[in-house]
Amino acid sequence: LAADLLASIVEAWQDCILDVPVLCHHLLRLSRSKDLDLSQLAGRALFEVSRTFPVVFLRTMATQTVNKTRSEKWREQALLAVGTLIKKDRRVLLKEGVMKELISAVLRPLDPSEPAIRKAMMPVATSVLQTLVQRAPMVSLHQKTQRFAAAEGRILRCMI
Numbered sequence: 001l002a003a004d005l006l007a008s009i010v011e012a013w014q015d016c017i018l019d020v021p022v023l024c025h026h027l028l029r030l031s032r033s034k035d036l037d038l039s040q041l042a043g044r045a046l047f048e049v050s051r052t053f054p055v056v057f058l059r060t061m062a063t064q065t066v067n068k069t070r071s072e073k074w075r076e077q078a079l080l081a082v083g084t085l086i087k088k089d090r091r092v093l094l095k096e097g098v099m100k101e102l103i104s105a106v107l108r109p110l111d112p113s114e115p116a117i118r119k120a121m122m123p124v125a126t127s128v129l130q131t132l133v134q135r136a137p138m139v140s141l142h143q144k145t146q147r148f149a150a151a152e153g154r155i156l157r158c159m160i
Contacts, residue, residue, distance in 0.1 A: 020056040050085045058101035065109040083128040099152040
């Protein structure tokens with residue numbers, strides 16, 4: 001019930017939410033619940049939080065995708081939450097600072113210095129990257145050379 005209520009009021013009460021990263025963490029945990037209703041409601045609330053606080057949400061999920069103290073499933077769920085934001089609300093991609101954080105959240109688990117995390121997260125990260133390329137006209141991926149480029153505002157930022 002609380003997750004459902006939060007999903008419906010988060011935008012209106014955004015000034016009253018003091019610790020967004022902790023809220024994201026708890027909603028991510030609840031979205032992994034075995035109780036299907038709770039899982040769906042928490043997922044909806046997490047999505048609404050991600051729409052309202054996209055930069056903080058993306059930083060939080062980026063941290064969770066490489067958190068070695070968490071399970072592989074937890075890290076995957078964090079990255080899938082980023083994918084959900086891309087799929088359901090591409091307008092958020094146009095907000096200032098979002099593209100940089102989004103790319104960081106998706107590419108961070110692919111860091112070659114962490115081969116175990118990279119190997120485990122490769123399928124999910126690839127899927128989220130493909131979704132990003134399909135949904136965002138300012139993003140491009142050249143498959144052959146594995147070059148990735150994204151534009152944000154007037155400044156072109158290239159990420160490889």
